[in-house]
Amino acid sequence: MDKNQLGVQYMQEGKWEEAAKIFNEVIEENPSDPIAYINFGNVLSAVGDDEKALKFYEKAIELDENTAAAYYSAGNIYFSNDQFEQANKMFEMAMKKGLQTSDNYFMLGLTLVQLDQGKFALPYLQRSVELNEEDVEARFQYGLCLAQLELIDEAIVQLEKCVELDQQHADAYYNLGVSYAFKEDAPKAIAMFDKALEIQPDHLLAGHAKKLIESAK
Known part of the structure; x- marks a missing residue:
């Protein structure tokens, strides 16, 4: 197991100090590794230091502008701080850089909902559900978005599937x-x-x- 993997394992176990120590070692050994900066940023974000975490994501993007995960992680921080326009830009960049995951589509859709752009949010929420049909929250938000656009029959289908799952x-x-x-x-x-x-x-x-x-x- 390489050090990045070990650090991620520590994070999964909630051992933040150990994870930070490992990622710090990776950065010292290979200062041009963007993944280590993203991982260190994720540790900082998990312990509530969003400002510092963003600096690490920015450094990862500086090292490799195609590091999609850095944009996604930064987007999550902006979203949690109600900075929806910045979040939207980050999730869009993550998508353009190749992050075609259910989570990224979901967050992009959710951000557009927060920006009162439900019509634009709809295809992203739909794609999120297509990629992960068991995601209860994605299906709920998709149903909600359909309902808000007065697509009631389609909304009922999604909401019924949601209560079937949960x-x-x-x-x-x-x-x-x-x-x-x-x-x-x-x-x-x-x-x-x-x-x-x-x-x-x-x-x-x-x-x-x-x-x-x-x-x-």
Whole structure:
């Protein structure tokens, strides 16, 4: 096992100090290795030092501008700090540099949703689900995006698949309820709100929506 792999193993075990020490050694031994800088940045990000982590990702890009993982990691930091435009640029660069993963498409789609560009987000979220059909959160966000664009029948298909994958997903049941309410199917809508409330009794949106439909009868 090489040192980068050993460092990644330490990270997976939550041994951040040991991981940092190993990646530091890799950088000292081979200062032109962009992967070591990305890995060190990931350690810093995991322990909450986003500012320093970004510097390591920038160094990795400086060493090799085609290091797609550096753009992706930087995008995650910008996203977690609500800097969605910068995040969007980073995820797009990661994609252009060859990172065609479900996670990158998902984050790119999610960023566009945050920027109120749901129509542009849709194909990325769709691609994310195609690449990883078992990803509950990607499927939920895809369904949500379809619903927001008033593609209700398509949204229902995705949200139903979501609750099939995760039977405890209260928000997916709530959004199914909203979708059925939109289609004026009150019994199905109430059944979905009930399911959301059964899983999460303090789901305020589901409780409120159920009361609205019942009072309109």
